[in-house]
Amino acid sequence: MAFARSIQKGQIPVGCQLCEGGNKIQWKCITCESLMCDKCKNGVHLKIGKDHKILNINEIGKSEGSKDTIKFSEVKCDEHSNQACCLFCKTCNKFICPKCITIKVHNGHELIEEEDYNKGTVQLTPKQKSKIKLEISKVYKTDLNNIHFIAVCSDGSLWIGDNVKSKLQHVKLRENRTEVITSLNTQIYGMAKTHSNNILVTKDETKLKLINTMTGEITDSRYDVKPLYPISVYVTSDHRVIIGANPVEELLPITRQGVVIVMDQEGKQLKEYEHVNHKKQLFSLPRFRKSSITKPLFSFPICVTCTSNGNICVVDMLDYDRRGRVVVLSPGGDILGTYTGHPDVNTEEKPFTPVRILTTPLDSIIVTDVDNHLLHILTDQGQSITYYNLRDMGILDPYSLALSSSGTIFIGCVSPKESPDTAKAKLYELNYSGF
Numbered sequence: 001m002a003f004a005r006s007i008q009k010g011q012i013p014v015g016c017q018l019c020e021g022g023n024k025i026q027w028k029c030i031t032c033e034s035l036m037c038d039k040c041k042n043g044v045h046l047k048i049g050k051d052h053k054i055l056n057i058n059e060i061g062k063s064e065g066s067k068d069t070i071k072f073s074e075v076k077c078d079e080h081s082n083q084a085c086c087l088f089c090k091t092c093n094k095f096i097c098p099k100c101i102t103i104k105v106h107n108g109h110e111l112i113e114e115e116d117y118n119k120g121t122v123q124l125t126p127k128q129k130s131k132i133k134l135e136i137s138k139v140y141k142t143d144l145n146n147i148h149f150i151a152v153c154s155d156g157s158l159w160i161g162d163n164v165k166s167k168l169q170h171v172k173l174r175e176n177r178t179e180v181i182t183s184l185n186t187q188i189y190g191m192a193k194t195h196s197n198n199i200l201v202t203k204d205e206t207k208l209k210l211i212n213t214m215t216g217e218i219t220d221s222r223y224d225v226k227p228l229y230p231i232s233v234y235v236t237s238d239h240r241v242i243i244g245a246n247p248v249e250e251l252l253p254i255t256r257q258g259v260v261i262v263m264d265q266e267g268k269q270l271k272e273y274e275h276v277n278h279k280k281q282l283f284s285l286p287r288f289r290k291s292s293i294t295k296p297l298f299s300f301p302i303c304v305t306c307t308s309n310g311n312i313c314v315v316d317m318l319d320y321d322r323r324g325r326v327v328v329l330s331p332g333g334d335i336l337g338t339y340t341g342h343p344d345v346n347t348e349e350k351p352f353t354p355v356r357i358l359t360t361p362l363d364s365i366i367v368t369d370v371d372n373h374l375l376h377i378l379t380d381q382g383q384s385i386t387y388y389n390l391r392d393m394g395i396l397d398p399y400s401l402a403l404s405s406s407g408t409i410f411i412g413c414v415s416p417k418e419s420p421d422t423a424k425a426k427l428y429e430l431n432y433s434g435f
Contacts, residue, residue: 018044025075029054035074042348056343057095069118079105088112092337093383105334132377132434134388136395137408140427142178144169147412147425149191150402151199153213157181158402159199160412160427161188168201170213178427182216190232190303195239202230208243222267228259232315234304239265242312244301258298260314260329273297273312273333297327297335303356307363307380311336315354315367322353326367328382337382339367345374345387356401358409364435368398370414377435385435395428404429 016025016037027041028034031052036045041054057070075085075095083097091109100106142160149161149168160178161168166187171178190202199211201218206226209218223230225245232244241263262271275297302324303315310331317324326339341352346369353371360366364385365378373391375398378384390398390411400412409430415423 016040025057027054028057028070070114072114072117086114088114088117091379091381091383092335094338132386132432134375134393134409134430134432136393136428137431138173138176138429140173140176140178140429142169142171142425142427143180144425145419145421145423146414147400147427148414149188150400150410150412150427151191151193152402152404152410153193154197154405156405158410158427159191159193159211159213160400161191162425163187163189168211170216173429184211184216184218186218190230190244192233192235192241194235200233200235200241202233202243204229206230208233208241223263224267225261228261231258231300232302232304234306236306237308240270241265241267242304242306244298244304244314246300257296258301258316260298260301260304260312262312271331271333273329297329303354305357305359305365307359307365308361309363309380311363311380313357313359313365313382315357321351322355322371323351324354325352326354326357326365326376326378326382328365328378328380337378339376339378339382339384341369342376342384342387345369345372345389355399358401358403360403360432360435362435366401366409366435368401368411370397370399373398375411395426408432 018034018036018040025035026038027036029045029052057075072086072095073084077083077085077097077100078094080097080099083099085095085097087096089096089106089109090112096106144160144162144167146162146164147160148163151159157170157172159168159170166185168184168186168188169180170182171180188201188203192200194200198213200221201209201211203209206224206229208221208223208230210221211218223241225243228245228247230243230245234242236242243261245259245261247257260273261269263269275295298314298316300317301314302317305313312329314327315324316327328336330336346352350372353369354367355370356368358366363380365380367376369376373389373396375388375390377386395411395413397414397416398411399414402410404410409432411428411430413426415425
């Protein structure tokens with residue numbers, strides 16, 4: 001069988017053809033047939049081939065009528081750098097090697113052979129895309145400069161927060177504005193509604209705080225991630241609490257040592273996701289014993305959520321410019337998908353800047369891309385379905401997200417950096433269908 005032959009291929013992958021570092025191939029120049037790494041694409045090749053046509057290897061063969069091809073055996077596996085790839089995982093949108101198949105990371109995923117991939121028969125956008133709709137229902141003016149957080153209460157009221165101004169408001173929605181019920185001067189880093197209709201928030205201490213929605217009183221919760229500091233928080237339908245945490249007290253710097261912790265209703269830790277769920281064996285010198293290298297899963301988990309089947313979805317910020325990615329984990333800790341933006345709209349000059357994430361009742365994942373004014377819609381394993389340019393709808397700087405009990409989506413916006421203090425952030429309510 002052709003599929004079996006693909007798995008059995010054992011060629012050694014080549015590195016970048018323009019440098020001697022053996023770096024991972026990420027690009028192919030269609031003009032000069034060169035395979036290159038990201039560094040050479042933006043360096044030496046830019047000087048010698050300014051007008052050449054360059055494609056990301058993940059996109060080769062996908063455009064209509066395209067004759068561009070890629071040899072899987074020349075591509076290094078992301079997870080096993082000494083292995084050549086043999087298949088393309090459509091579910092994860094990545095090339096994989098025989099070792100990936102052996103350890104069953106991609107069990108149940110849709111795997112594509114080289115011939116079909118190069119024919120352009122891989123369609124990453126589902127047919128259901130045409131059924132997806134999104135439209136503005138209402139627009140509310142708020143008293144805040146920015147809406148970094150939204151939590152929806154069972155009575156339809158909202159808690160909204162501005163982290164720059166350290167303001168947190170409990171509001172009711174009126175015809176075209178928000179009416180403040182309670183206003184608190186406090187800085188938070190994350191917020192989620194509990195099943196008792198109170199608000200769980202993360203601050204600059206190891207223990208999460210609880211806000212009583214009736215009185216506005218802030219008290220200690222039973223959730224403590226000491227010695228770490230919590231950043232983001234989400235409460236699941238079965239009362240578990242998922243917390244994104246960091247080793248240092250400040251919201252920044254980015255430590256590249258982020259952790260996601262799952263606790264039960266009583267504050268007992270159930271699971272901790274910190275490292276990639278596999279180990280690499282080193283045999284550099286015969287006299288050394290086998291040892292393991294563990295790779296951190298997250299840099300800075302600024303937002304977390306969960307699908308109905310238990311997949312944990314994390315917005316992971318990678319640098320100070322808000323460049324980031326979405327990582328989706330199975331309950332066991334396997335990486336189901338990593339989304340770094342859509343190639344049509346996210347480029348080196350305009351990178352993917354995810355900030356908030358939520359899941360719909362159909363288990364689609366929605367992500368705001370604040371600097372590009374985009375809304376990305378993904379499958380429950382982090383594969384791109386489509387994206388919306390919210391600027392075309394009049395929505396600028398989308399930041400926070402929440403689902404209402406009536407089946408609409410709230411999007412809270414932030415004010416541009418150059419805006420005066422008198423600028424007020426808008427809150428949008430949108431109808432949606434198909435995802």
